[in-house]
Amino acid sequence: MIVRLIAACCFFVIANGSVQAEEPRKAQIFAGAFFPFILEQDNEGTPRGLSVDILERISALTGDPIEVKVYPWARAQQLLKQGTVNGLVGPYRSAERDGYMTYSNTHFYEDRMVLLQRKDKPVPWDGDFRSMSSYSILTINGWAYGPEFDAARPLLRTEKVATAAQALLMLRNDQVDLVALNERNALYEIRKEAALEEIEIKEPEFRTVVGYFAFPRENTDHAFQKRFNDALDHLAATGEINQLSARYGLSYIGRVTN
Structure with missing residues (x-):
């Protein structure tokens, strides 16, 4: 899906109010995975969700056409690592990811990391x-759970599955004691499967995290990355991210250090 395509001359308007005529730019490819409310697909396979709304606004501000493609999460990250795509939708920060990606100046959503039980x-x-x-x-394969969880992994009996839906099914079938998810995915899967009477979210959460857009550390387009960050910062400062988040029932508290 092409989020926005600007033909002929493109005009880059950002917080300082300057206007500069430019040649049409090539599409920037962003990879992501199904994340409820953040990145979904409609019946025709067209990407939808908060991230797409934000990318549309960034495209309008910068004049950069942006194309969003949906993959399994581990595959999307690998494509960024290889430099096959220009951006990644929604990663949390982790020490491993820091080695091959850089992050947008501003995050665009927040999650509580929780455990589920029968x-x-x-x-x-x-x-x-x-x-x-x-x-x-x-x-879930490819997810980042934070330094506390990673430090405890050698002591834990952990297994990986590909999706949150698979994890919930295994929990309902009594094949595992607990599932580690973010609360947003957990509530989505529990409600979708009408499992509110069977499954519950344990308190307290074990971490609160924020999600970013990301770029490949190697062979990145630094000029595009700056335009992108300026536009995203503008959307945060003007309250547009808050407004867009509210459409999906999501909270956004602004820039934090994570």
């Missing part, structure tokens, strides 16, 4: 993973 088989949880070594925990 209501008929509750698991004690006080927020400390060091007490969870006797329980099996499902994680």
